[in-house]
Amino acid sequence: MTQNIVEIDNLSFGYKGRMLHQGINMVFPRGKIVAIMGGSGSGKTTLLRLIGGQIKPNKGKVRVDGQVVHQQSREGIYLLRRKMGMLFQHGALFTDLSVFENVAFPIREHTDLPESMIHDLVLMKLNAVGLRGAHKLMPAELSGGMARRVALARAIALDPDIVMYDEPFAGLDPISMGVICVLIRTLNDALGTTSIIVSHDVKETFSIADYVYFVADGVVAAEGTPKDLQNSSLPFVHQFVHGEKDGPVPFHYAAGDYKRDLLGFEA
Amino acid sequence: MERTTIDLWVGIFVALGVAALLGLAMKVGNLTTSKLGPTYTVIANFENIGGLKPRAPVKSAGVVVGRVGKIKFDTETYEAVISLNIDKRYSFPKDTFANIYTAGLLGEQYVGLEVGGDEAKLKNGDKITHTQDAIVLEKMISQFLFNKASENKDDVSSTKASTKSADDGLTANPLDQINNKGKGAAAPK
Amino acid sequence: MIKRSRLRPLRTLGHRVTKRIWRLGAGARFFGLTLISSGESFRRFHLIIREVYFTGVLSLIIILVSAFFVGMVLALQGYNTLQRYGSSEAIGVLVALALVRELGPVVTALLFAGRAGTAITAEIGLMKATEQLSAMEMMAVNPISRVIAPRFWAGVIAMPILATIFSMVGILGGYLVAVPLIGVDAGAFWSQMQANVDWRLDIVNGVIKSLVFGVACTMIALFEGYDAPPTAEGVSSATTRTVVTSSLTVLILDFVLTSFMISV
Numbered sequence: 001m002t003q004n005i006v007e008i009d010n011l012s013f014g015y016k017g018r019m020l021h022q023g024i025n026m027v028f029p030r031g032k033i034v035a036i037m038g039g040s041g042s043g044k045t046t047l048l049r050l051i052g053g054q055i056k057p058n059k060g061k062v063r064v065d066g067q068v069v070h071q072q073s074r075e076g077i078y079l080l081r082r083k084m085g086m087l088f089q090h091g092a093l094f095t096d097l098s099v100f101e102n103v104a105f106p107i108r109e110h111t112d113l114p115e116s117m118i119h120d121l122v123l124m125k126l127n128a129v130g131l132r133g134a135h136k137l138m139p140a141e142l143s144g145g146m147a148r149r150v151a152l153a154r155a156i157a158l159d160p161d162i163v164m165y166d167e168p169f170a171g172l173d174p175i176s177m178g179v180i181c182v183l184i185r186t187l188n189d190a191l192g193t194t195s196i197i198v199s200h201d202v203k204e205t206f207s208i209a210d211y212v213y214f215v216a217d218g219v220v221a222a223e224g225t226p227k228d229l230q231n232s233s234l235p236f237v238h239q240f241v242h243g244e245k246d247g248p249v250p251f252h253y254a255a256g257d258y259k260r261d262l263l264g265f266e267a
Numbered sequence: 268m269e270r271t272t273i274d275l276w277v278g279i280f281v282a283l284g285v286a287a288l289l290g291l292a293m294k295v296g297n298l299t300t301s302k303l304g305p306t307y308t309v310i311a312n313f314e315n316i317g318g319l320k321p322r323a324p325v326k327s328a329g330v331v332v333g334r335v336g337k338i339k340f341d342t343e344t345y346e347a348v349i350s351l352n353i354d355k356r357y358s359f360p361k362d363t364f365a366n367i368y369t370a371g372l373l374g375e376q377y378v379g380l381e382v383g384g385d386e387a388k389l390k391n392g393d394k395i396t397h398t399q400d401a402i403v404l405e406k407m408i409s410q411f412l413f414n415k416a417s418e419n420k421d422d423v424s425s426t427k428a429s430t431k432s433a434d435d436g437l438t439a440n441p442l443d444q445i446n447n448k449g450k451g452a453a454a455p456k
Numbered sequence: 457m458i459k460r461s462r463l464r465p466l467r468t469l470g471h472r473v474t475k476r477i478w479r480l481g482a483g484a485r486f487f488g489l490t491l492i493s494s495g496e497s498f499r500r501f502h503l504i505i506r507e508v509y510f511t512g513v514l515s516l517i518i519i520l521v522s523a524f525f526v527g528m529v530l531a532l533q534g535y536n537t538l539q540r541y542g543s544s545e546a547i548g549v550l551v552a553l554a555l556v557r558e559l560g561p562v563v564t565a566l567l568f569a570g571r572a573g574t575a576i577t578a579e580i581g582l583m584k585a586t587e588q589l590s591a592m593e594m595m596a597v598n599p600i601s602r603v604i605a606p607r608f609w610a611g612v613i614a615m616p617i618l619a620t621i622f623s624m625v626g627i628l629g630g631y632l633v634a635v636p637l638i639g640v641d642a643g644a645f646w647s648q649m650q651a652n653v654d655w656r657l658d659i660v661n662g663v664i665k666s667l668v669f670g671v672a673c674t675m676i677a678l679f680e681g682y683d684a685p686p687t688a689e690g691v692s693s694a695t696t697r698t699v700v701t702s703s704l705t706v707l708i709l710d711f712v713l714t715s716f717m718i719s720v
Contacts, residue, residue: 052594081596092591095582106595109602151591270502273509280513284617288626288663294646295552295627322654436643 005030005162005194006051011060013050020046023060033188033195035205037240044198048164052084053077056187065161076188082110085155089167092146093139099150100135106157107209125153129183149183156187162194171200181208202241206230214240306352307391308336311365316347317401319367325351327380332357335378351378360385360417366399376401473617483679490608493601503606504613511572511607512614518571519564523622526563527629530554545644549652551630556662557655560623562710565669567700568615573677576607577698579679581691604678611674612667619666661717668709673702
């Protein structure tokens with residue numbers, strides 16, 4: 001048993017002509033909450049998809065539990081994925097199934113447990129996120145925060161070793177955000193899982209993460225504990241953490257000469 | 268929705284489909300009426316089958332006793348070779364006549380069997396030697412005209428006589444064909 | 457510069473053609489994937505039953521109503537023409553053959569594409585847009601075998617059933633117009649029909665047609681949904697494409713199948 005459950009080794013990924021990642025190195029130790037931060041479009045979510053084996057890297061390796069993800073067969077990837085749970089940005093609940101059936105889904109798909117046991121398991125998971133009373137509702141009847149908690153219950157239904165959170169705080173009100181924060185921390189400690197959080201919400205992420213990676217321009221621009229980064233003198237990190245308008249990340253998208261663009265309209 | 272309700276509706280749906288198919292089979296299609304039991308096949312050669320099609324009925328005394336099977340062309344005798352699938356319940360004497368008739372003036376064509384007097388019965392694979400071709404309307408008319416023209420040449424002026432011989436021409440000619448066929452079929456094999 | 461702009465229509469055309477061919481290939485690959493991933497949906501047959509409910513049972517009303525009216529119109533029009541030739545008893549044959557051979561399978565397929573096909577495309581497209589399919593993948597569940605294959609087989613099962621019901625109900629509609637309304641003899645209506653509608657060549661061929669249409673319509677609907685860009689606009693244009701492509705495919709396939717069936 002290696003100490004790091006997930007290791008990303010010199011990883012490059014991109015589409016024709018546009019490389020998203022150029023040699024990324026990261027490690028995710030067991031039992032920790034590790035955050036990946038970066039601006040929109042910096043390929044944070046893509047990293048999660050690479051860990052989950054949904055896409056293959058152009059170069060480099062992702063190891064989960066010692067196994068290189070992209071070298072696995074389809075069955076091998078599916079076996080690895082049973083060790084993972086993922087919380088999608090908007091929950092991605094199955095809209096045609098009730099809350100109960102959503103949480104029961106992975107259990108039904110991967111085990112042959114009797115109905116009574118499934119019932120108990122699902123209610124336990126829902127209780128952990130505080131939504132046992134909502135098990136009969138349909139996803140359309142839930143608020144954004146509740147939907148995300150149900151999705152969290154579904155992600156941990158099979159007690160995974162790794163839980164990946166894709167923008168868990170995006171678009172939530174402050175109360176729901178706080179609830180999700182507490183849930184991530186307590187579930188991580190109670191279940192002994194490793195959590196990987198992809199986010200750009202600095203305050204919430206820093207409050208629960210043990211270690212943070214900053215991704216910019218396809219590489220890890222900075223890394224460290226939240227405390228280190230808070231006081232980082234790196235210009236990019238400083239701009240990001242304090243939310244400044246201009247800095248190494250320019251306000252303007254790369255463009256030609258302003259005056260020429262305006263005057264040259266009729267040409 | 269509850270799984271049992273869905274199952275119920277899908278059950279009703281499938282039952283409706285089966286009922287509709289049964290309705291089509293029994294009430295609309297010819298599955299019941301044309302259903303032949305086990306059949307035996309006999310062969311018949313015709314010089315001209317007119318517009319006879321596969322699956323056309325084979326009738327005897329107006330009752331459907333079978334269906335036309337394959338229709339082939341014999342490259343040696345230049346004749347049409349037709350297999351008739353006849354219901355096993357019906358047996359016919361060896362010297363049965365096979366004629367190609369037309370239902371109505373312009374209707375579909377079918378094979379009519381006229382029973383002979385032989386003791387021996389037709390068996391699977393047997394050949395009907397006595398056949399009569401389909402009547403082709405154009406042929407009949409041209410024959411009629413030809414006969415009439417030749418009579419005029421012979422200076423037979425009585426209209427009564429000319430119509431009489433024209434009638435003969437109509438009826439006698441096909442009979443000749445049958446006789447020829449009978450000889451031809453009997454001689455080589 | 458001038459030369460370039462003159463060449464533009466040609467380039468657009470070429471681009472469109474290659475795109476169509478590319479999509480055809482992607483669709484064929486998707487079809488193959490669906491077939492090899494079908495094992496699970498047969499082992500868990502309730503998945504298919506559930507989808508038969510959504511594609512078949514929910515299309516029943518529209519099928520029943522339109523079949524009834526199509527049958528009645530056929531009888532009216534047919535009688536109008538046939539009575540000029542003094543053969544109004546043949547109206548049963550006309551209605552039955554038209555429905556069983558052509559209108560049953562074809563109109564059912566067109567209605568199916570509009571009713572069930574669009575629903576399938578929109579549902580799959582939205583499942584993709586809201587990352588439900590991705591979520592399934594991450595839960596180590598193959599969305600093709602869990603979501604696509606059951607819907608495919610449900611469509612293949614539902615279509616012939618719907619077409620058969622369409623033909624039968626249409627004939628009943630034709631009967632209602634021909635016999636009680638116009639006064640054609642009921643005996644002649646049915647017996648002429650029975651004498652001229654062949655079980656194998658007309659009815660079974662009609663069912664075979666609808667099976668093929670079922671495969672085509674459902675596959676097109678599923679592929680369009682699965683291939684739709686994950687945006688509101690993408691899903692809506694995919695839904696439109698489903699109707700257009702399925703309708704054209706059904707009409708072209710109908711010609712091909714009919715020419716095979718008649719020559720045999």
